[in-house]
Ligand SMILES: Nc1ncnc2c1ncn2[C@@H]1O[C@H](COP(=O)(O)OP(=O)(O)O)[C@@H](O)[C@H]1O
């Protein structure tokens with residue numbers, strides 16, 4: 001029961017986690033995340049790691065697209081930039097993981113700033129096409145800048161380590177990913193407690209009056225591109241170190257679209273929604289695959305039909321979902337919470 | 348000393364002359380009204396002052412500076428705030444966030460400190476919250492809606508929130524485009540009271556476009572009349588009301604309807 005917790009001070013009202021109950025749940029979540037790798041098998045840990053990477057990437061894209069209203073089709077390419085940066089710095093210069101991680105973000109952010117520069121003049125679909133161009137150009141670069149990227153063969157990475165502690169196994173790397181995802185989520189949540197985040201949302205809602213409010217549109221659009229591609233770059237670095245290989249195939253246009261789908265399904269302009277969306281888009285296809293896989297026992301031939309069917313079902317699921325809940329999983333969650341807050345006094 | 352001066356403003360869109368050589372000056376502490384029939388060019392004047400339109404000719408001076416070529420965001424930072432004829436709130440945000448947004452140009456938190464939300468950034472937000480609560484939300488009597496999304500509010504309340512946001516900008520001059528249009532008598536009276544209070548208690552000069560002649564007569568100090576993009580009369584409310592051109596162009600037209 002959480003009725004009637006009266007906010008006495010403004011500070012309490014401004015806090016993100018307003019009640020003890022919420023903090024308790026958060027603590028339990030933290031505990032569950034900490035225990036998870038010790039009880040889960042290798043496959044589940046791998047899935048968790050992939051999901052964690054997706055959370056970092058999705059939060060980044062949501063800052064740019066969901067909160068600031070700048071649609072990007074180049075998110076995967078920025079992840080690629082981060083992944084290649086970390087692979088090249090690791091294999092050529094022998095830099096440690098703790099250095100390549102932020103550097104991947106920085107290099108990707110620089111690319112993001114360049115791609116974001118036309119946002120000064122372009123809006124909506126036009127800007128979207130500019131980001132698509134960036135995706136294509138970067139993709140091309142990954143394949144053809146052989147001397148740096150080794151083309152389609154890609155680059156193999158040694159297992160990462162921190163202060164001599166090897167992170168070779170999925171279990172150890174799990175903690176790195178969870179920590180980073182938590183930091184990314186917290187940092188992005190913080191943005192929206194200050195004038196920077198308000199400026200982002202103002203630009204999305206009404207850019208003309210935002211400017212009349214004294215917001216420098218260009219600067220804040222660049223900030224959004226910077227934050228977004230920085231996070232994409234770090235996600236790319238995590239992915240590279242998780243898979244221990246980087247090839248151009250890891251960062252196709254399709255992945256950019258998948259990230260857009262994540263934040264739409266999860267909830268545009270919602271930090272929590274980015275997390276939900278990342279989980280949904282990573283876990284649901286996997287569940288579909290393994291449950292359809294069970295049918296394989298009946299008739300080995302059946303997979304020929306089931307494999308494409310899996311994609312169709314997933315696509316349908318997204319469409320149906322968006323028809324019934326256009327504001328995404330985050331909105332569903334909010335309603336569920338509202339229901340339980342008043343429960344059992346529904347009326 | 349003049350606070351705001353519009354000098355010889357001429358604006359055209361394509362072949363359409365919207366403003367021709369409009370000039371006037373606003374003294375500090377005035378409630379300065381711009382009246383005229385629909386399509387006369389009143390909103391365009393405010394758009395030029397705010398920097399949203401660039402006039403082909405003429406200059407605008409604010410606080411002894413020529414601001415003709417200054418960007419809208421910097422004009423806002425200098426102390427020009429604006430409310431709109433068609434409410435221009437940020438619909439995705441709560442009332443509180445909309446108001447806080449008005450203070451944007453006066454805040455300092457940068458991107459990096461916003462990511463951390465620690466120390467100065469946090470103090471700044473708390474201070475902002477306290478001030479917004481005490482000097483704006485209480486003043487405009489909107490405590491009960493502070494956490495509601497603006498899209499869900501009634502029209503009159505939205506107008507009030509827009510005023511709140513403009514006040515948060517700590518303006519020297521407040522540009523108001525038809526602040527009571529579409530309001531009922533009670534809401535209009537409230538708004539007139541707020542405007543007078545703002546002028547008297549906060550040292551804010553008000554430039555206001557309005558159709559409500561009663562309100563103009565009651566609260567304005569100086570009135571400019573525009574028609575077909577030209578200034579046709581200026582003076583205090585009494586003088587303007589009896590000006591033959593005005594009777595013909597504006598009041599007369601109203602009476603005929
Ligand atoms: N951005 C614009 N493009 C073209 N014409 C415009 C634009 N803004 C205003 N106008 C024209 O200028 C004239 C004056 O408009 P406006 O300033 O809105 O009048 P008022 O506020 O006095 O009703 C109208 O004829 C209008 O169509």
Ligand SMILES: [Mg+2]
Nearest residue numbers: 389390391432
């Ligand atoms: Mg108008």
